[in-house]
Amino acid sequence: MRSLIDVQDLSTGEIDELIATACDIIQTPAKYSEACHGKKLATLFFEPSTRTRLSFEAAMYELGGHVMSVSSGATSSAAKGESVADTAKTVSCYADIIAMRHPKEGAPYVAAQNASIPVINAGDGGHNHPTQTLTDLLTIYREKGHFDNLTVGFCGDLKFGRTVHSLISAMSRYANVKFVLISPEELKVPSYVKSEYIKKKGIPYVQTEELMDVIGDLDILYMTRVQRERFFNEEDYLRLKDSYILDPKKLEQAKPDLCIMHPLPRVNEISVAVDDDPRACYFKQVLNGKYIRMALILKLLKEAGTL
Amino acid sequence: MNIDSISNGIVIDHIKADNGMKLYDLLNLGNLNCSVAIIKNVNSKKMGKKDIIKIDANIPIDLNVIGFVDPDVTVNIIHDGKVVEKKDIGMPEKLVNVIKCKNPRCITSTEQELVHIFKLADAETKTYRCIYCETKANI
Numbered sequence: 531m532r533s534l535i536d537v538q539d540l541s542t543g544e545i546d547e548l549i550a551t552a553c554d555i556i557q558t559p560a561k562y563s564e565a566c567h568g569k570k571l572a573t574l575f576f577e578p579s580t581r582t583r584l585s586f587e588a589a590m591y592e593l594g595g596h597v598m599s600v601s602s603g604a605t606s607s608a609a610k611g612e613s614v615a616d617t618a619k620t621v622s623c624y625a626d627i628i629a630m631r632h633p634k635e636g637a638p639y640v641a642a643q644n645a646s647i648p649v650i651n652a653g654d655g656g657h658n659h660p661t662q663t664l665t666d667l668l669t670i671y672r673e674k675g676h677f678d679n680l681t682v683g684f685c686g687d688l689k690f691g692r693t694v695h696s697l698i699s700a701m702s703r704y705a706n707v708k709f710v711l712i713s714p715e716e717l718k719v720p721s722y723v724k725s726e727y728i729k730k731k732g733i734p735y736v737q738t739e740e741l742m743d744v745i746g747d748l749d750i751l752y753m754t755r756v757q758r759e760r761f762f763n764e765e766d767y768l769r770l771k772d773s774y775i776l777d778p779k780k781l782e783q784a785k786p787d788l789c790i791m792h793p794l795p796r797v798n799e800i801s802v803a804v805d806d807d808p809r810a811c812y813f814k815q816v817l818n819g820k821y822i823r824m825a826l827i828l829k830l831l832k833e834a835g836t837l
Numbered sequence: 838m839n840i841d842s843i844s845n846g847i848v849i850d851h852i853k854a855d856n857g858m859k860l861y862d863l864l865n866l867g868n869l870n871c872s873v874a875i876i877k878n879v880n881s882k883k884m885g886k887k888d889i890i891k892i893d894a895n896i897p898i899d900l901n902v903i904g905f906v907d908p909d910v911t912v913n914i915i916h917d918g919k920v921v922e923k924k925d926i927g928m929p930e931k932l933v934n935v936i937k938c939k940n941p942r943c944i945t946s947t948e949q950e951l952v953h954i955f956k957l958a959d960a961e962t963k964t965y966r967c968i969y970c971e972t973k974a975n976i
Contacts, residue, residue, distance in 0.1 A: 613948050636944040636969025640951065655942045657970055722973070 532833045533642035533649040534826065537660040537696055542703050544829075545667060551825035552668050552818070559592070565828060566595030569836060572625035573599045574617065574641075575652070576608055577633045581794060581816060582652050582661070586629040589823035598625060618645040626836050627827060630654075648830035650823075656692050661826065662793055663696040665819035670701075670750060672818065673789040673811055677701065681747055683710040685774050686754035686799055689717040693793045694754055695727075702727040709735040710744050714770055717756070741774055745784045751776070753792045753799050753812075777801040781809065791815055846871075847898060848913045849890040854878055856907045857888030859976050863902045863935060866892065901929035905936075905965065906976065930957050932965060932974070940972040 534540070540548070555562050571590040575583050587597045608617065614632070618641035621628055628645060630638045631652040638651035638658075653659040670677060682701055684694045688711055698719070701707050709728060711719050718737070728735050738744055745751070756771040775798060776790070792800060792812040804810050831837040852860060857875045860866075866873050871894035881887040892898075895914065903910055904926045912924035932955040938945045945951045945967070955965040955974045965974035 613950070614944065615948075632944075633942075634944040634947060635940065635942050635971075636967070639969055640944055640948070654944075655970075657942075 531642070531646060531648055532830055533638075533645075533651075534660050534830065535639050535642055535649070535651045536658045537663040537700055539660075545664070545700070548664060548822060548825045548829060549668055549671050551828060552821040553672070555821050555824050562593055562824065562828070564594035566590060566593035566831065566837070569593075569595040569626045569831060570624065571595060571597050571627050571629060571827065572621045573597060573601075573629045573652070574621065575599070575601050575631045576637075577631050577653070577655075578602070579631055579653070581819065582631060582659075583629075585816070585819045586650075586652060586661075586823055586827075589820050589827060592820070593824055593827060595626075595827075614640045615644040617641070618649065622646040627831055627834075647836075648834050650826065650830065653692075656690055659692050659696060661819065661823055662693045663700050664822045664826065665815060666693065666697050666752070666791060666793070667700060668818040668822045669791060669811055669815045670789065672814070674749065677704040677707070679706045680704075680749045681708045681710060682750040682752065683712060683744060683748040684719075684752045684754070685712040685741055685776075687717045687756045687770075688713040688719040688754070690757060691754040691793075694719070694752065695723045697752065698723060699727045702731050702733055707733060709733060710748060711735060711737045712739070712741050712744060712774065714739060716766070716770060741776075742780060742783065745780060748784065748788055750789045750791060751784070753790065753796075755792075755795065755797050755799060771797065775799055775801060776804055778803050778807065781807060784809070842918065843891055843893045843915055844918045846894050846915050847890075847892040847896070848915060849892075849903065850887070850911045850913060851881075851884065852888040852890065852910050853884070853907050854886035854888055856910075857890060860888075860890060860903060860906050860910075863906060863976070864898065866890070869894070869896065871896070899935070900924060900926060901932055902935050904929045905932055905974075908963075928957055928960055928963065931955070936974055936976065938967040938970060938972055939975060940967065940970050943967060943970040943972060945969055 573586050590597050614637045622645045627648045629650045629652045632654050635655040635657035638654050642649040688694050758767050788809045789811050790809050874891040876889040878886045908928045913920045914922040934953050937953050954968045958964045958966040
């Protein structure tokens with residue numbers, strides 16, 4: 531049974547195909563409005579989420595399907611100590627496809643090994659979040675029209691930011707890409723990400739602590755939140771959270787066609803004054819998330835023979 | 838220093854110095870009833886120093902564990918005082934329930950019945966990663 535646990539599970543051809551389907555859905559939504567008629571998506575969210583869960587649910591509704599939802603570990607059998615494997619086997623009896631978020635890394639993989647229906651990883655702790663990466667790729671494609679020949683800047687928490695690692699690995703597949711890694715010393719990209727996806731592939735990169743030194747070079751600026759929940763120590767969090775705040779003044783030095791992205795939620799790393807700038811793409815990104823999830827649900831249900 | 842040669846059993850030779858005890862622990866040799874000798878820091882022309890393990894019984898042995906700890910060792914099967922077989926050791930593609938993932942955020946930390954599996958991620962750097970959370974294996 532084909533599931534999606536890690537974006538690396540998808541070939542470049544499959545990513546292109548998902549992006550093409552998403553673009554077609556955007557162009558001709560009516561064509562897809564009953565595509566999943568009578569099919570059920572189970573969203574199993576054992577960790578808080580607003581965007582991702584609603585995005586999956588909106589995606590299934592817009593495909594004409596139904597949604598069953600567990601929105602917290604506390605209200606499910608997990609609270610009674612049920613294993614992920616048993617939950618997956620049980621839900622397979624009710625639903626046609628599962629979207630799972632879980633605080634433990636690898637939980638959706640365990641679910642996929644035990645379910646008889648496709649499982650989509652909707653985020654497992656600080657590990658993988660493949661549909662966010664697909665969302666980011668669709669946004670880049672819609673804003674730029676291509677993936678090659680881009681200088682992509684990542685700013686903020688590059689150590690714990692799973693979306694950053696995943697997007698670096700996905701973008702490293704394309705030609706003439708350059709990475710600019712902007713973070714405080716404590717939150718640098720882990721060395722294994724750098725060695726596996728950047729150095730091994732001979733991709734040029736710059737590592738700096740100063741956003742303003744490089745902002746003018748960027749085609750994409752991917753901002754990230756310094757996440758409180760990834761810190762063991764409150765003192766470290768408070769010291770680092772304001773390191774990089776993007777505001778209209780800083781943007782004066784950026785390219786006129788810069789694409790500013792953020793996986794959201796934002797705290798204060800992008801000033802609200804930036805929201806009206808045409809270069810701000812983070813709310814478009816949210817919308818793109820729904821379309822790419824529609825494309826993914828369709829693909830996996832077709833491969834499972836359900837559609 | 839002299840250690841008696843064995844007539845029926847296994848000799849694990851050419852173990853990198855300091856890996857002998859790791860192998861002893863991971864192969865659970867402490868649970869055997871037969872004689873087991875670990876000889877540490879033996880002078881070696883090729884290696885400078887090496888460790889050797891001698892097991893005085895022909896027990897089944899998990900070659901994947903040996904390949905994980907030290908793929909360059911030699912495993913000799915001894916019968917009637919003669920070497921009757923030399924086992925080829927390489928780096929195994931997969932380790933099942935040999936080591937446990939130490940990442941506290943890994944699903945294996947809360948679901949005790951899950952099988953602990955590590956896969957060879959990079960043969961050049963001898964890196965194994967947990968199949969659930971991709972954390973690097975540490976002995």
